Amino acid sequence: MSTALAGGTDAIAERMEKMTELFVTETRKSIYTGESAIHCEECGEPIPEARRKAIACRYCLACQSQLELTGK
Numbered sequence: 001m002s003t004a005l006a007g008g009t010d011a012i013a014e015r016m017e018k019m020t021e022l023f024v025t026e027t028r029k030s031i032y033t034g035e036s037a038i039h040c041e042e043c044g045e046p047i048p049e050a051r052r053k054a055i056a057c058r059y060c061l062a063c064q065s066q067l068e069l070t071g072k
């Protein structure tokens with residue numbers, strides 16, 4: 001067994017872990033700072049402030065789940 005190879009594998013795993021961490025952080029950042037629509041783009045109903053603050057959304061909960069169901 002080569003210790004150099006084991007070390008290299010660890011380094012790659014560590015790097016991948018860091019990249020995943022970074023990606024998650026970036027994703028969270030974009031979710032929290034992203035702009036949310038005040039009114040649903042689908043039905044025009046006002047989107048609750050709590051939902052707009054929680055995630056950057058463009059649709060109300062009903063339309064969002066409908067869109068997710070239909071895969072659009």
Ligand SMILES: [Zn+2]
Nearest residue numbers: 040043060063
């Ligand atoms: Zn809607």
